[in-house]
Amino acid sequence: MKAEPNFSPRSFAVVGAGPVGCIVAAFLAKGGYDVTLCDVIPELIEPAKDPGIIIEGAENIQQKVARTCISIDDLADNVPDVIFITVKATATPLIASAIESFYKEGVYAVSWQNGIDTELALAQVLGKKPVMRAVVNYGCGLAKPGHVRMPFHHPPHFIQELDPGSEHAAIAIAEVLTKCGLGTERTDSIISMVWRKAILNASMNPICAVTGFTMAQAMSDPISFQLVDSLIKECVKIARANEISLGWDFYPYAIEYMGNAGDHKPSMLMDIEMKRRTEVDYINGKFVEYGQQAGIETPYNISIRNLVKALESKF
Secondary structure, X not given: OOOOOOOOOOEEEEEOOOHHXXXXXXXXXXXXXXXXXXXXXXXXXXXXXXXXXXXXXXOOEEEOOOEXXXXXXXXXXXXXXXXXXXXXXXXXXXXXXXXXOOOOOOOEEEEOOOOOOHHHHHHHHHOOOOEEEEEOOEEEEEEEXXXXXXXXXXXXXXXXXXXXXXXXXXXXXXXXXXXXXXXXXXXXXXXXXXXXXXXXXXXXXXXXXXXXXXXHHHHHOHHHHHHHHHHHHHHHXXXXXXXXOOOOOHHHHHHHHHHOOOOOXXXXXXXXXXXXXXXXHHOHHHHHHXXXXXXXXXXXXXXXHHHHHHHHOOO
């Protein structure tokens, strides 16, 4: 199915110059599109214009972007066709409010983030029509500002609109990303994909954050693995109680996937080490919330969320 001809995006803004945002910005710019990279930390965006964003690993490119800015308000001077939100989920409501100040009909905002319901945080402010959700299938980490290590890239990535009337725009955005090298498909199953990924994150990331283990260490240690296993099972129970489709074989898939996770640190552990606030409220916190909604006890998610937040309280 091809996109309708009335939406052909040429200009993009990427809000968040962490590894995920740098990858999106670099690929779009490499494809010849007008790209603005925005972040409140000047040091993160400075390399994007000179010498350009460097990506090493599964993909290897060096690419400059057209412009950078340190405030979303600056986007009002040159309103983009599409805004990708790649910041930590906790900042989403604030980002949405900033976008609202210059939003106009025909501009779309894509949640390109971890966690459950990040797109709803955008829609609460902007409405459903301009909002989309994406699920990203690459691994990345920031070696230093503007320099990203990308250990794996497993396209396709997926995108879906919240309002059926915006389907043509989701298709158009997917086509642009694919043309630029980030193979992306518009889907009807984004909620299922979001939850499948969130369960993996909820079962692994906070365990590593609390113990200091890498993913491989968490899976090989029998004590921490018991917690990982219990979190998977609890999250699956919550998803099914809320009629979220995971597929009949999700549990063995999750165990196999995390067993191959490798000896590296997930983002939640890196956040704790850098004394930054984590996304635990949008990951384990959401499983607690949806468990309450369905009348399901969530002792493992409550416990691990509270342990992570206890670590955060020291910052």
